[in-house]
Amino acid sequence: MGEKRIIEVEGLVKHYGEVTALDGVSFSVEEGEIFGLLGPNGAGKTTLMEILCGLRRFNEGKATILGFDLVKDSRKVRGMIGFCPQETLLYDLLSVLENLAFSASLYSLNRKKFKERVDFSSKVLGVGEFLNRKVQQLSGGMKRRANLAASIIHDPPIVILDEPTVGFDPNIKREFWELIKTLKNHGKTVLLSTHDMYEADELCNRVAIMDKGKIVALDKPHVLKKTIGGEASIHIKVKDTQTKKALKPLDKYSHILRDNEIQIFVTNPWEIMPEVSNKLISQGILTEKIEIVEPTLEDVFIKLTGRKLTEE
Numbered sequence: 001m002g003e004k005r006i007i008e009v010e011g012l013v014k015h016y017g018e019v020t021a022l023d024g025v026s027f028s029v030e031e032g033e034i035f036g037l038l039g040p041n042g043a044g045k046t047t048l049m050e051i052l053c054g055l056r057r058f059n060e061g062k063a064t065i066l067g068f069d070l071v072k073d074s075r076k077v078r079g080m081i082g083f084c085p086q087e088t089l090l091y092d093l094l095s096v097l098e099n100l101a102f103s104a105s106l107y108s109l110n111r112k113k114f115k116e117r118v119d120f121s122s123k124v125l126g127v128g129e130f131l132n133r134k135v136q137q138l139s140g141g142m143k144r145r146a147n148l149a150a151s152i153i154h155d156p157p158i159v160i161l162d163e164p165t166v167g168f169d170p171n172i173k174r175e176f177w178e179l180i181k182t183l184k185n186h187g188k189t190v191l192l193s194t195h196d197m198y199e200a201d202e203l204c205n206r207v208a209i210m211d212k213g214k215i216v217a218l219d220k221p222h223v224l225k226k227t228i229g230g231e232a233s234i235h236i237k238v239k240d241t242q243t244k245k246a247l248k249p250l251d252k253y254s255h256i257l258r259d260n261e262i263q264i265f266v267t268n269p270w271e272i273m274p275e276v277s278n279k280l281i282s283q284g285i286l287t288e289k290i291e292i293v294e295p296t297l298e299d300v301f302i303k304l305t306g307r308k309l310t311e312e
């Protein structure tokens, strides 16, 4: 990974009327990394990406792409970014190839370059098998590939992906993750948003955890997971909703409550486990499950905000 900062954002503020979607966001992305914005719905991820792509104005702050100012050099900046929004922007009645040609025309690609890019899309992004099929006949996974191909037809150094795998089943998700890693291997810098902690963990070199328009933590996934204050946590699921009662004997440990579940962050789970279960038994508390789990990025989010990443 290069040391070069390819995206620099400082103090971005964005209001939609009364709503503050971004409340002073600062971070930078280094050349060649996969950088993740992890946060729940409404955190401000899409707003931030749309601003970086020049699709939205902002109220305060500054951002530069490869040293060029987002506002002053907006034309230049636009060609440096390929934005793949959550909703596909393809024409249903056109074939994939026709869609690619349309996108290419927006960037005035010449014939030779277009041919090269169709080749790349076919071989690397895997759209070769359905180049001549109409978009309306494609599966969800194929559509998302075609959408990505169209978004980066102009071969930009930066690829911005808004929740690229939302709604995918696990297999297709994995395939898409491989594809994103391939982009990185082709030298692209990737900025992606997600509310999937596994996706952020698996793909990203660094992750900014966002909540309510703010970045609440930013680091490499393994470093973030260490910040929860323990090597692991003990998850306890109690029968009924006796949670409050169950929590009482465990007061001395840090814990977080979700319905009838307790989570205790500890550095020595194997040593504490017997003590915990003895205490529960002595209180006559019936448990459904007690297990030791490795920390996840969601644990980090819970610890920082007291809420879960996704609603159940």
Ligand SMILES: Nc1ncnc2c1ncn2[C@@H]1O[C@H](COP(=O)(O)OP(=O)(O)O)[C@@H](O)[C@H]1O
Pocket (backbone or CB within 6 Å): 016, 019, 020, 021, 039, 040, 041, 042, 043, 044, 045, 046, 047, 048
């Ligand atoms: N066009 C808009 N008009 C008004 N409010 C908006 C608009 N777009 C987003 N918001 C609000 O801004 C906040 C951030 O939204 P968004 O950027 O879509 O977050 P995310 O992508 O993380 O779900 C939310 O409170 C959302 O309701």
Ligand SMILES: [Mg+2]
Pocket (backbone or CB within 6 Å): 045, 046, 047, 162
């Ligand atoms: Mg969004």
